[in-house]
Amino acid sequence: MVLRDKTVAIIGVGNMGLALMRGIIDSGAVPPERIVIHNKRKERTEALAQEYGVRAAESNAACVQGADIVLIAVKPQIFTKVLGEIRGALGDAVVLSVAAGITCARIEAELGGVPRVVRAMPNTPATIKEGATAVCGGAHATELDVEMAQAILQEISEVVVVVDEIHMDAVTGLSGSGPAYIMLIIEAFADAGVKVGLSREIAQALAVQTIRGSARLLQVTNEHPGRLKDQVTSPGGTAIAGLHTLEEGGLRTTIINAVEAATRRAKELGES
Numbered sequence: 001m002v003l004r005d006k007t008v009a010i011i012g013v014g015n016m017g018l019a020l021m022r023g024i025i026d027s028g029a030v031p032p033e034r035i036v037i038h039n040k041r042k043e044r045t046e047a048l049a050q051e052y053g054v055r056a057a058e059s060n061a062a063c064v065q066g067a068d069i070v071l072i073a074v075k076p077q078i079f080t081k082v083l084g085e086i087r088g089a090l091g092d093a094v095v096l097s098v099a100a101g102i103t104c105a106r107i108e109a110e111l112g113g114v115p116r117v118v119r120a121m122p123n124t125p126a127t128i129k130e131g132a133t134a135v136c137g138g139a140h141a142t143e144l145d146v147e148m149a150q151a152i153l154q155e156i157s158e159v160v161v162v163v164d165e166i167h168m169d170a171v172t173g174l175s176g177s178g179p180a181y182i183m184l185i186i187e188a189f190a191d192a193g194v195k196v197g198l199s200r201e202i203a204q205a206l207a208v209q210t211i212r213g214s215a216r217l218l219q220v221t222n223e224h225p226g227r228l229k230d231q232v233t234s235p236g237g238t239a240i241a242g243l244h245t246l247e248e249g250g251l252r253t254t255i256i257n258a259v260e261a262a263t264r265r266a267k268e269l270g271e272s
């Protein structure tokens with residue numbers, strides 16, 4: 001248990017910060033009394049502290065004092081301001097950032113010295129403990145620092161480690177933006193169901209469970225997706241007729257282009 005005896009500071013307990021806090025409390029990885037939080041609004045910090053039994057800090061600087069891990073889950077626009085506030089109080093804590101598009105190098109430069117930084121890119125299903133997250137360590141992070149970050153994030157998501165930070169743009173294009181693509185696909189399936197005579201309610205329920213069940217089947221069997229596709233595809237049957245139409249419409253190429261475009265955009269935003 002890499003988190004044993006560690007004190008965790010959380011700056012920004014909004015959607016993502018709260019999901020992470022709940023995750024580590026629910027799993028027992030970190031007891032509430034070793035979690036310290038700070039938000040912009042004092043009343044929110046105090047209400048959350050009361051509800052979850054965690055400690056409320058008066059400021060961002062007070063929040064990080066004595067912490068082993070500092071999780072920062074504020075919006076990217078105010079990230080620099082928050083780093084400025086904690087710079088002098090950080091000690092040798094590991095900084096774990098979930099902010100989209102903010103590089104380890106940028107965080108290191110803002111903090112000065114040789115800070116241990118780990119960057120993570122979760123996605124929205126993490127808020128219901130079904131996320132997909134990639135992490136990468138900065139220039140001064142140790143293997144144990146990355147392990148600690150993984151231990152926190154795995155309570156709300158599947159976690160993969162990417163060694164080269166450049167790949168975080170690709171992660172943003174694929175799993176970070178992915179929920180938007182899947183929602184569009186589900187909506188399209190529901191429209192399709194309506195077109196062939198089903199009620200929207202039934203069509204959407206079938207679409208959601210088909211996507212969920214197919215993903216689980218792939219996970220449980222660990223088969224190649226092509227093999228599982230072949231199992232549904234009988235000679236002259238319905239699935240091959242549908243697949244032919246999808247191939248004709250360029251589904252595979254369209255998805256590859258979408259992830260490539262989003263990756264490019266993530267890179268542009270990171271540079272701006």
Ligand SMILES: NC(=O)c1ccc[n+]([C@@H]2O[C@H](COP(=O)([O-])OP(=O)(O)OC[C@H]3O[C@@H](n4cnc5c(N)ncnc54)[C@H](OP(=O)(O)O)[C@@H]3O)[C@@H](O)[C@H]2O)c1
Nearest residue numbers: 012013014015016039040041073074075076099100122124
């Ligand atoms: N939501 C997602 O699914 C998701 C996915 C991937 C990455 N992320 C990343 O996670 C980060 C947080 O996103 P979110 O969706 O959780 O945002 P959010 O719900 O708006 O939460 C932001 C939190 O930051 C707090 N905050 C604002 N200013 C602060 C300050 N000066 N000092 C301390 N706390 C402050 C807010 O407190 P108040 O409520 O008191 O204003 C709020 O609790 C972002 O950087 C985002 O890129 C989120």
